[in-house]
Each structure stands twice: as structure tokens, then as C-alpha cells.
Amino acid sequence: MASVRRDRADPVPGAGDTRARYRRILRFAAWHLAVTWWFELLLPRVGLGRIAERTRARRMRRFAQHFHVLAVDLGGLMIKVGQFLSSRLDVLPPEITRELEGLQDEVPPVPFPAIRALAEAELGALDRVFSSVEETPIAAASLGQAHRAQLLPANAAEAGLASVVLKVQRPGIDAIVDVDLAALRKVGGWLRHVRLVSDRADMPALVEEFAQTSLEEIDYLNEAANAERFATDFADDDRVGVPGVAWEWTTRRVLTLEDVSAIKITDAGALAAAGIDPAQVAPVFASVMFDQLFTNGFFHADPHPGNIFVTPNTDSAAERPWKLTFIDFGMMGEVPSRTRSGLRKLLIAAASRDGKGLVTAISEVGVLVPSADTAELERAMTHLFARFGGMGFAELREVDPREFLDFAVEFGDLVRSLPFQVPENFLLIIRAMSLTSGVCSSLDARFNLWDSVEPYAAQLLRDERGNIVQDVAQQAFDAAGVALRLPKRLDGLVTRVEDGSLSVANPRLERQVARLDRTAQRSASALIFGALLIAGSVVRGDDTVLGNVLMIASVVPLLHGLWIGHRGL
Missing domain, CATH: 1.10.287 (Helix Hairpins)
Known part of the structure; x- marks a missing residue:
């Protein structure tokens, strides 16, 4: 969760507040959709595309600034939408992502009396559970906020915990979430009729995925279960730590868990003071995220720096001097087995610089529609790997911009014309990978993701050797079939050449x-x-x-x- 900035309470919305909130979100969306339609669709059609190009950066920045104001003012899911947008470095221009980054840190806290009233409605009198509760929150987020507390001695002995964090929902958040989801569904319905959007994503389906994730996030029983499942996945892994849950004092709206506060993963000064090299943390973090996405299939979908600590190991006999401690398991994702198989193939293809294999994997995970003609895309990926494959972020920054421009000129129209789409289960995967990349780069400016990808891909290859043998056998069988059919196909080709019916498509x-x-x-x-x-x-x-x-x-x-x-x- 994010740190505290403003002192403003969010009142429990009444019917009037609900209608006003709903209308304000729709007005904002309608206006900016109209502006986008005018500049990006209408003007280019009448030969005025240069006006749109000249003003695009300024319009994107203005949109992000206006959304920033809207999100901070309304809170609720609008903050979450802004956080999703700020992490989409892959598809959104920097004018938008840079402006929305600050949303991680601008959520106003709820005054403690309102928090105490809600917690006591769930747990009973707080002085019968805790010996002390700090009134100043250690973190405030769009859906809840957290306070440090100490369990009473008898309760601490029962739970096996003493210092805990009491996480409480924002009062009235259920009603706010319902209103925000209704507005987002309406906007998703509008976007469904915009061909430029509908060709790339099923917006109503993506909104429903976002809705499901948001509703799970305000159910703290679900978050507690996620924490225990995550802990089980890494039970034998000394790289990862997870806070324990005090189930006796956990409900749907209140969560009590172990206080595991340590060094924020991107706090370079504190890491250095503890004798920890940030450059050594980056590859471990990347590897842990790879394990979640490609092996376990259950991953932390919100790995921003506020949700990951580097915890020094006080046990001198421990093999590793520190571990990564994850918190806030409200936003988790699952990768279906078929998608996980495709992601593994994608990772292996990327590590081996295999353009054809990469395109096949992209198709398998559903990013390309089945009818897509991928021959040119395979050529583009092969070209991309040949020139830029294996480079880290720092090396890419040193490449002559004209080389990127040449590539964009040669393949830009191709990429834009292909029927890419965003599969429903990819929203959280993309977010997790975007945040992972950002955290690793902030830990080490010269961090090269390939250095982590290649050994991991090699391990996947060893683990799936049996599957690879089956694939080779299948390819041999397919090749034999092609060889048997080849004489007949050659005969047909000669016939078409002779009668002049052969056509060549480009x-x-x-x-x-x-x-x-x-x-x-x-x-x-x-x-x-x-x-x-x-x-x-x-x-x-x-x-x-x-x-x-x-x-x-x-x-x-x-x-x-x-x-x-x-x-x-």
C-alpha cells in the first residue's frame, strides 16, 4: 500500500453522492473519447493528420493530468485504474505513465475514529484484542489502510505473533466500488464500438477481469488465503518471506497479520547501510517473479516497491544474508496451464533469439487471433533479435535512435496492421511484468534482463525435456507427411504454371x-x-x-x- 499524503476523510456515500460520482466519471470519459475521436480519427480522414501528430504529446499529458486530479479527488477504483495505466509502459506514451506514477503515493488517510469504529464492528472492542494500536497509519491505499499494533500477551501467544499490522477497509468502500464498476462497464461498452480498440481488446471482458480482481481485493479473507497459498509455494525457498496471518482476528473487512516491515526494495541508501548490494537484489527478484509466472502459475500482480521488502537475515548460519519479503496479497493472478505453457515457450524462444518460435508462442497464448498471417511478423522478430537481442536497458539507450527509426519505418505498418488482441487473463500478467522490469531497472541501471532470462529458460528446457522429445517426434512425423505429399503438390504446381492460373500474393x-x-x-x-x-x-x-x-x-x-x-x- 502507498504512503500517506493528505488529511481528508472519505465519507460514506449516500444516494446523491453515488449518482454524482457515476455521472462525473462518465462525463470525463465521454469528453476525452470525443477529443480523441476528433484528433485521431476525423482529422486524418480529411487530410489534417499533421495537426493530430503535432498536438498528440500535449494532449496525452493533459489527459493524464486531468485523470490524476479525478483519481485523487474520487479515490476508490479510480486510483487503481490510474495505477494500471501508469504501469503500461509497453503500450502507453511516457506523457501518460510519468504523470500517473505519483498515484502510488497520493491516497488520503481515513481519520482513526472511523477506522476504529469499523474495526470494532468486526472484532469487538479493540482493547480486548490489542495492547496498543498506532493511530497514525503506516500506509493508506485506495481500498484500505494499515496501522501498527501489539497483540495482548495471551493473544500473542495464541497467534504466535506479537507485533502485527491491522489492515482495515476504508468505510463505505463497497458502495464506491459498485459505482466505479458500473461506470467502467459503461465506458467499456462504449469502447466496444470503437474499431481501433475492439480490434485489439475485448474491453467489456477486460473490465470484468478488473472487476473480479477489485472485488477480491476488498475481501480480506481472500487476501489472507492468498498469503498462505503464496507462503506454501515458497515454503522451501530461502529467497522469499511471507507474513503470517492471525486468523482469529481476521474478517472480510479487517486483516491482522505479522509485521514484517524491513527495507523497501528500492531504498538504495538503506540497502547500502545494511551491506546489501542492490545490483545483487535485481536478478533474485526477477527470478522469483519468473517462478511465480512460469512455474507456480500463482503470482503477485502488484509487485510495486511498496509491497516488497528486503529483510536482512539475522541468523549467521543462514546461507543467504537477506530475503525478499512480499506483502499485500489482495491482487493476485493465476496463469492457466495452457497459457503457462505458451509463456514458457515464449521465454525459451526469446532466450534463444528464435523469431519464428516467439511468434508461435505469442499465438499460443492468444495475443494474435488465429487467422493472423504471421510470416512477415516472423521476419520482423528475426531482424529485431539479430540487431538488438541480448542488449540491456543501458545498452539500448546508447543505440543510435536512427536505427530504431529505420526499424519502425520498415515494420511499423506491419505491426499496427496485425490483429493483436489482449487476452482476458493477460491484464495482471502484463502489469506484473511491467512492474518487475521497472523495479529491476531502478535497482541496477545496467541490469540486463537477458542475464536472468537465459539461465531460467535453460532450466525450463531441462525440466521439459520429455515434452521436447515428444515435440521433435511430432515434427518428424509431420515432415514425413509433407515428404509423402510433396510429389503430388509439385505436380499440381507445374499444372498451374502451364495453364497460367498461378498467382503470387504479397x-x-x-x-x-x-x-x-x-x-x-x-x-x-x-x-x-x-x-x-x-x-x-x-x-x-x-x-x-x-x-x-x-x-x-x-x-x-x-x-x-x-x-x-x-x-x-
Whole structure:
């Protein structure tokens, strides 16, 4: 959870507050969708795309600033939405992600009397459970906040814990979550009809995934169960620590667990003071996250720096001098076995710089629709690996920007035209990997993810040797089948050459020709539209009827240009 900034209570919303909140979210979304439609869809269709390009960075920054204000003011799930957006470094421009990063630290605390009232409604009088509870929260988040406490001696003996953290929901959060989800479902429904979005993601399905995660996050019994499951996964791993749960004083709205506060993972000064090299922490953290995603299939979906401590090991006989301690298990993800298999293949292909294997794995996990033509994408990935494969973040920063530009020019249209989509179960996976990458880079600016990927991929290969043998056998069987069918296919090919029916398809060339044709038609329509509009405005001074007719007639080429542009989306 994030640190405290402002002193403002969130009142329990009444019916009027609920309606006003719902309308405010929808007004915000409708306005910015309209602005985006105007600049990104309408203006390019009438030949004014340069205006959109010139103003894009400023518009993105303004949108992020306005959303920042909205999220801090409303709290609730709007904070979570902002946090998701801030972690999408893979698809969102830096103007948005940089502006929203601060949302991790701007959640106002609830005054302690309101927290105490809710906790006592769940546990009874607090002085019968705890010997002390600190009124100043150690952390406040959009859905709850945490206070340090000490259990009474008898209770401490029963739980096996003394120092604990009392985590309590924000009062009225259930109603706030319901309103926010209703508004997000409405916005998701709007986006479903925007082809540029619907071609890439099923927004209503993604909103439902976000809704399920959010509802689980405000159920502290679910979080306690997640913590114990996570602890079981790493029970024999000295790299990982997990706080114990005091089940006797845990309910759906109150969670009591072991206080495991230690060094924040990105606190370089504190790590150095404890004799811990941050550069040694990064690969261990990456490896632990890989284990969660590719082996266990149960992963921490919110591994931002506030949720991970580096805990020095006080046992001098321990093999490792420190461990990573995870907290806040409200947002967890599960990777289905089929998706996990695809992710493993993706990791192995990336480690071996196998462009074809990478595209196959991307298709298997559902990022490409089954009908996608992947030949050109395979060529692009092979080219990418040949030039940039194995480079760390620091090395990539030193590459001549013109090389990236050349790659973008050659393959940009291809990547944008492919039917990529965001599978439903990928929302949390992408978030976890984005945050993992960010934490590792902050620990060590020269951290090279390949150094962690390659040995892990090699281990996966050893673990799946039996599956690989089966794959090789299947490939041999398929090759034999192709060899048996080859004479017949060659005979058919010769026949088609002789009768002149052979045709050769080049999808990339066809796309370029079609795009040029659409551009020419759109330019002609824009020219005719401008000519009629200007002629009408000039003639109208002497002949009102003719002038009006010409101006009205200009709508026809305008609509034609819009229609041509729409066909190209």
C-alpha cells in the first residue's frame, strides 16, 4: 500500500453522492473519447493528420493530468485504474505513465475514529484484542489502510505473533466500488464500438477481469488465503518471506497479520547501510517473479516497491544474508496451464533469439487471433533479435535512435496492421511484468534482463525435456507427411504454371497499394470539398441560392472522404 499524503476523510456515500460520482466519471470519459475521436480519427480522414501528430504529446499529458486530479479527488477504483495505466509502459506514451506514477503515493488517510469504529464492528472492542494500536497509519491505499499494533500477551501467544499490522477497509468502500464498476462497464461498452480498440481488446471482458480482481481485493479473507497459498509455494525457498496471518482476528473487512516491515526494495541508501548490494537484489527478484509466472502459475500482480521488502537475515548460519519479503496479497493472478505453457515457450524462444518460435508462442497464448498471417511478423522478430537481442536497458539507450527509426519505418505498418488482441487473463500478467522490469531497472541501471532470462529458460528446457522429445517426434512425423505429399503438390504446381492460373500474393505490397489508393481518393475528396466550400462562400455574396447549393454540395465529398478513411481502419 502507498504512503500517506493528505488529511481528508472519505465519507460514506449516500444516494446523491453515488449518482454524482457515476455521472462525473462518465462525463470525463465521454469528453476525452470525443477529443480523441476528433484528433485521431476525423482529422486524418480529411487530410489534417499533421495537426493530430503535432498536438498528440500535449494532449496525452493533459489527459493524464486531468485523470490524476479525478483519481485523487474520487479515490476508490479510480486510483487503481490510474495505477494500471501508469504501469503500461509497453503500450502507453511516457506523457501518460510519468504523470500517473505519483498515484502510488497520493491516497488520503481515513481519520482513526472511523477506522476504529469499523474495526470494532468486526472484532469487538479493540482493547480486548490489542495492547496498543498506532493511530497514525503506516500506509493508506485506495481500498484500505494499515496501522501498527501489539497483540495482548495471551493473544500473542495464541497467534504466535506479537507485533502485527491491522489492515482495515476504508468505510463505505463497497458502495464506491459498485459505482466505479458500473461506470467502467459503461465506458467499456462504449469502447466496444470503437474499431481501433475492439480490434485489439475485448474491453467489456477486460473490465470484468478488473472487476473480479477489485472485488477480491476488498475481501480480506481472500487476501489472507492468498498469503498462505503464496507462503506454501515458497515454503522451501530461502529467497522469499511471507507474513503470517492471525486468523482469529481476521474478517472480510479487517486483516491482522505479522509485521514484517524491513527495507523497501528500492531504498538504495538503506540497502547500502545494511551491506546489501542492490545490483545483487535485481536478478533474485526477477527470478522469483519468473517462478511465480512460469512455474507456480500463482503470482503477485502488484509487485510495486511498496509491497516488497528486503529483510536482512539475522541468523549467521543462514546461507543467504537477506530475503525478499512480499506483502499485500489482495491482487493476485493465476496463469492457466495452457497459457503457462505458451509463456514458457515464449521465454525459451526469446532466450534463444528464435523469431519464428516467439511468434508461435505469442499465438499460443492468444495475443494474435488465429487467422493472423504471421510470416512477415516472423521476419520482423528475426531482424529485431539479430540487431538488438541480448542488449540491456543501458545498452539500448546508447543505440543510435536512427536505427530504431529505420526499424519502425520498415515494420511499423506491419505491426499496427496485425490483429493483436489482449487476452482476458493477460491484464495482471502484463502489469506484473511491467512492474518487475521497472523495479529491476531502478535497482541496477545496467541490469540486463537477458542475464536472468537465459539461465531460467535453460532450466525450463531441462525440466521439459520429455515434452521436447515428444515435440521433435511430432515434427518428424509431420515432415514425413509433407515428404509423402510433396510429389503430388509439385505436380499440381507445374499444372498451374502451364495453364497460367498461378498467382503470387504479397500481403505487405497489397496493403501498401490499398493504402496509397485510399490516400489518393481521400485527398481528391478533400480537394473537391475545399473547392466547393470556398466557391460557395465567395458566390454566396452575389447569389445566395447558388452559394448555399455549392456549400451544401461540399458535404458529399466530405462524407466520401470520411467513408474511405473508415474503410481503412
